[in-house]
Amino acid sequence: MIKYLISLSLILSAVASSAATLDVEIQGIRKGGILNLEISRSKEAFESDGDGTGVATRIQESIGRGTYQRSFDIPAGTYAIKLHIDENENGKLDTNFLGIPKEQYGTSNNVLFLDFDSSSFNIDTYKKVQIDL
Numbered sequence: 001m002i003k004y005l006i007s008l009s010l011i012l013s014a015v016a017s018s019a020a021t022l023d024v025e026i027q028g029i030r031k032g033g034i035l036n037l038e039i040s041r042s043k044e045a046f047e048s049d050g051d052g053t054g055v056a057t058r059i060q061e062s063i064g065r066g067t068y069q070r071s072f073d074i075p076a077g078t079y080a081i082k083l084h085i086d087e088n089e090n091g092k093l094d095t096n097f098l099g100i101p102k103e104q105y106g107t108s109n110n111v112l113f114l115d116f117d118s119s120s121f122n123i124d125t126y127k128k129v130q131i132d133l
Contacts, residue, residue, distance in 0.1 A: 043116035
């Protein structure tokens, strides 16, 4: 019985140690709306509007102007963040006739386009990602 409890505690501590805390801070929010934020584990998920395969976390939350902060508990690994603020709350990122976004958007590493390799970062136990809009 003691061997069983020791084994169980070792397994639980190994699982707990593989978790990481990701702090996300978004600065320069000009106008409030619905924040659509996605933390992706793969290039395919990050660079598409797919079904969620490869997405670690996805949130939609009403926010105001200024700065937004939130913490996420995720497994250690490689991720990229993409977001946009749906200012008119129509459920999509509005673009002009050239396809240029009319609403605020951003990615991790402040890359201006959806490229997983450029936007990705590694996290072991803790990481703070600051996104400037």
